Amino acid sequence: MASRKSPLFDTATTVGKIMSFLGVSALCGLLAAGLVFPLAATGGAAATAGSDVLEEIPTELSEEPLSTPTRVYASDGETLIATFYEENRQPVSSDGISQYMKDAIVAIEDERFYEHGGVDARGAARALVHNLTSSTQQGASTLTMQYVNNVLNNAAVVRGEGRVLFSGINDKTYADKLREMKLAVAVEQEMTKDEILEGYLNIVLLGGQTYGVEAAAQYYWGIPASELNLQQSATLAGMVQSPNYFNPEYNQDNAKWRRNVVLDNMLSLGYITEEEHREAREAELGVDPHPQPQGCANAELGAYACAYVQQLLLKSDVLGEDQEARDNLLNRGGLNIITTLDVDTQRAAEAEVKATVPPGDDSGAVASIISVEPSTGNIAAMAQSTEYNPAGEFANGETTVNVNVNSEYGGGGGFPVGSTLKPFVAAAWVEEGGSMADIVDAGIDNPEQGDWFEASCLPRGGFRLGVESDSSDGDAWELENVGDDMNRRMSIDYGLYMSVNTATAATVMDMDMCAITDLTDRLNIVNARSREGMNPTSPSFTVGGTELAPLTLASAYTVFANDGVQCEPRVIQEISDWQGNSYPVPEENCEEKMDADVAAQVNDTLVNIAERSPTNNSPFPLGDPPFPMLGKTGTSGENSHTWFAGSSKGLTSVAQVGTFHNNEPLNDKRIGDFGPVERVYGSSIAQPMWYEYMEEVGRNYDTGDFRESPNSEFNNRRESYPRSGALPGGRNGGSSNNSDNDSDNNDSSDEDDNNDDDD
Template sequence: MASRKSPLFDTATTVGKIMSFLGVSALCGLLAAGLVFPLAATGGAAASAGGDILHEVPAELQEEPLSTPSHMYASDGETRIATFYEENRVPVDLEDVSQEMRDALIAIEDERFYEHGGVDAQGVARAAVHNVTASTQQGASTLTMQYVNNVLNNAAVVSGEGNFLAAGIQEKTYADKLREMKLAVQVEQEMTKDEILEGYLNIVMLGGRNYGVEAAAQYYWDTTASELDHQQAATLAGIVQAPNYYRPDLEDNVARAETRRNTVLRNMMIHDFITEEEYEEAVAVDLGESLDIQSNEVGCIAADFAEYFCDYVTEDFLQNDAFGEDPGDRAELLARGGLRIVTTLDADMQRQAEDTVWDHQPRGSQAAALLNSMDPETGDILAMAQSTTYDPNDELEDWNSTSLNLNVGNSHNGGLGFQGGSILKPFVSAAWVEEGNSMDDNVDADRTEYRYGERWEASCMPRGSVTLLQGEGEPDAYRISNVLDDTEREMTVDWGLFHSINTATMATANDMDLCAITDLTDRLGIVGTSEGIELGPLRPDTPSFVLGSASITPLVMNRAYAAFANDGTVCTPRSILEVTDAHGNEYDLPNADCEEVVEPDVVAQVNDTMINIAEQNLYVGERDGDAPFPMAGKTGTNHNVSGMSFQGYTEGVATSAYVTRMNDNNRMWDEGNVPDDSYAGSVAFPLWYDFMRDAAPTRATGDFPEADDSPFDDRRSGYGERYAMSELGPGSGSSSDDDDDDDDDDDD
């Protein structure tokens, strides 16, 4: 930091001339003791002369808002999620500070506070004598001067100049001291004594990140400023002299903090703030044993719950230019602006989600169960949970302790997502219907291989088509297979989606324009990564994308499925409802961002199938017999059984459920130990259902609209015979394999 040139030492000024005349060294000693300051108590010619001198001292009290913590709340505006701060401060009125605390501070820092006019004449004289006769230096700062000093320091921090005075990086110059003294007199003319004392008690540093007596009382003893007793008040008043030297929460500091406390108590007795009996009682208290230190961690790691959602909201905040020009400014606002941030989180739903993911935690390490829920009509994120411990300090050495948010992507401290698998298949069906076809059209699902070099229609690609390219060492054809026996035959698109038949999905895609599928996924906001390609829209140049070869995050997938719960209207995920600053001013935030991208009748036709997939799952029958409310969705099982998912929804809640494992062999279970029923319908669906069984009824659970031209009025109850074909249940007719050169190409 460049040194600052003070006008006090410019010999062209009156003050500079006086300093040159008297000699810098001699006058500095006087200035340090305050002897040239015009004291209201001295009056006469000396005061007048001093006033002339100080008239040229630059003095403007640059006040900035005090740094106060920001709080993040759930959507009810009452349930606190987390607190953010650089300075832990809870401003209070003077009437809410105990008399013991006021007395202790005055007794040790400024016993004539209510008598002087900003600078204490007796204190100045005492300091002058001491500084002339002793080898040590003594100051004469009053509480008013200290208040001014703290205000100036706060302004320096807010303006970006840094807290160099308080930090001891640069000592105060005599110019600084004179300015401080002049400002103290000005403050005394503009504020009452009680207002000054109140300001000081709220601004002063009291060890670590604790500023002000209310925050300090809460931190050291889990009490309030109004309840501080003599020994507690004396401890805090003693900290003022050297905040980090006397803070008693550090083991090495306890003894000296207690000694300093006793000094304060002695002063309180000398100046008749307490009796000798009260003094003896207070000094007898063991300071170390009296402490009840509260957690001082801040941010999402100290969140009461919903840590991963908290992290997501923080990233949303830092990326929103409504809160500052750049991320640094926004971070400063979050840490110091005293904001009230109300999020979209449903607190009860979040707690239910957290309980459920831990109940369904996969066996072994490096495994996790995930849930995220949103409101289909607004995009509001209602819950976000995963069965790992949130820890920003862990660098993925322990999969079960991480800050990596598996529900989201890189932009929000997440990953690349998971291969979509069969949860991509409903979009193929929807595109098929958009092209003017029907879910009851037949496709030739008997084809298990497609020759390399064969052309597929893709109107958005060069020459209007794509070609399957053969890789080195690959067989002559791209092969796929199904799990269910006797399914390589002609079938309806509806039947193929219900049983998740790979050959049916590929046949459907082969009979249509691949770009119609990617156009639909683009409108629904589906982005992913494939074969190391940068994150972006799904690409029609590799037909295997229809079987879920791209990696997509659960939140992105949930957004797309939520459109099927909302008659084809998709909404941008939203995490923040309102933000209000410390003065009650509300920031201008956008409303829900929604757009109809699929015709409602198209959605209704595809929903006919997905309703049966969800409601006829065996787990529903085992738990409740019949589905307790209308529901729909689709299962997906990823390559090597490393992950399973169920994307499902009711009228009022869309929820993404994932069970995943990432380890050396990338399998959910060890080799030779894969249960016979290890498909998403029996692993991910129970996770989804156990959560939604309690969460969904808190919001709308009405019937989904029926398609205008549905050929079968009884379709939603006519799957009995079809369902009986497989003990695995609906959606389980394929096994995931997302590598183009393998025999089985997808999912569940």
């Protein structure tokens, strides 16, 4: 160890000069004679004079809360999700500690504990003689002094100062020892012996990351400290001298020898009888390790939600002003963090994604589900079809990348969202005074370089496609529809229902692009990697030419279920520590982002999309959903990512199935039990997964009706829509017998052929 200058002692002080003059032997002599401290065994003028010499050493013990594990719970406040700790400790009162344990620690560490006043002059003299006559060194620390040392270390670590004092006698300067002694005397004047013993047994290291007798009893034998028997107590007491060398889990011979030394001491001091001594010495150690797993990799459920919570806290100033302080409090602060996760909803989401795409599936796909309560913004579930493992490989179905969130919180770069953004174009149209019944020409040719788009928020009031410097759509905006007879005049409603790309493009070209981006900005629709909003000079985003995180999409869709009101997503609802202190967390933050009548008009179409049966093996009969629902499919231009974003009145969920790397198409692949099929769409696999999940959990939330559209004439037209059931590529890869017009499978692609849609 590099030499260090103790922050507790400066040789330039009066005390330092005196100690340098006296030297080591004189110091030991003073301690042995009991002249330095007013101990219970001494008194008089000599002790008083000795105390005067040490007046400059502080007597106040600088304490910080004991380092204890942080626990993360589901919304019920009882279901444990994960634990974080640097020191696994479970503080317990003196009444919760076996008397055998108390006697054992006194017998081996400080047999005169109940007789001295903090520093044992007799013990110091014994140590002096031993050190002068032996090649080994022996300390004279009492239990009180050890307690002081541990408290000082804990305080230093909690404050981020590192461990400044050490248990080994060779690690301490004389100043450290003097301070420890004086503080021990002060502690004895403020605390009872039982309180000191309780504090010591809660703070002491007992192997690995296990601290205190309660955590140790639970770890080594799976019992509370109150049930420790004689031999178990002696084993733990024996570990104090060297927690690793005498560890009963790894060094049983050493541990048994040391245990027997403790038992011998207990017998000689009268704590146990001859019979108890003999039986305990003959007993096996009986160690039955009960590891206390920690971190999100060992989460009971919701491992990726756990990681999201961790990322949020480490990036927020709630737990401290900097990363080190936050990490320290998270791992040492004994926090109780109650999340918004619903246990049943989370378990259902995890089961559904893994049933759809088993971890490590040969397809290279990953399935995800995110659920948000529209009325609160509370995240009820966050799941994906991989296992959270920092050392894992995706090929084995393991990764720490959280596909549901933005990259800044441990996510990837998001996925191309396909036609799931089309409803927001329709909503912007209605906001501008239009109607879902308005007719657009979906037979337009592909927009070409130089075509003018209105954009009032730009300096020139618009831009020319592919000409403006901030445009990313290249020479032309290439569009493609899947299905016959789609390049014709149709209502905006019908174009959205059938997911006709040219209908959306025609809508965009007939309106102000900035009206669309104004709405997407209000709804916090941002790119998953750059966190930038939609670019009005890149109209391809309107048919899916952008990468979003599922949580972003789910939050945006809540406005349709919640009458235009969006509540900021949140996953933490309460943080407190073991002392009862509370920490600020985001409150429910809801704001009207869209007029309720606008949402209701768009919902007319979204309800009809969601309530038709997408596949031959749909979980509910055609046209007979279990409760009102709305939603929209989405498929990327390369058929690499498929989506269904939708909602009941009480739960908005986004289901996604897509390739994890390189936007490789899902076409002609077997994905779990699905396929292979020639072309994979949102209606093929993501939508059925969404239905089955919502069928299971939806009734646990509000299943009421959505707000009715004020346009009653428009509502009465609904019977003209195609209602046939199976769409291309059912859940089990079955063929479709419906006409192209019945399909919700319309694709488009931009110049780069990597961002557009659809389903």
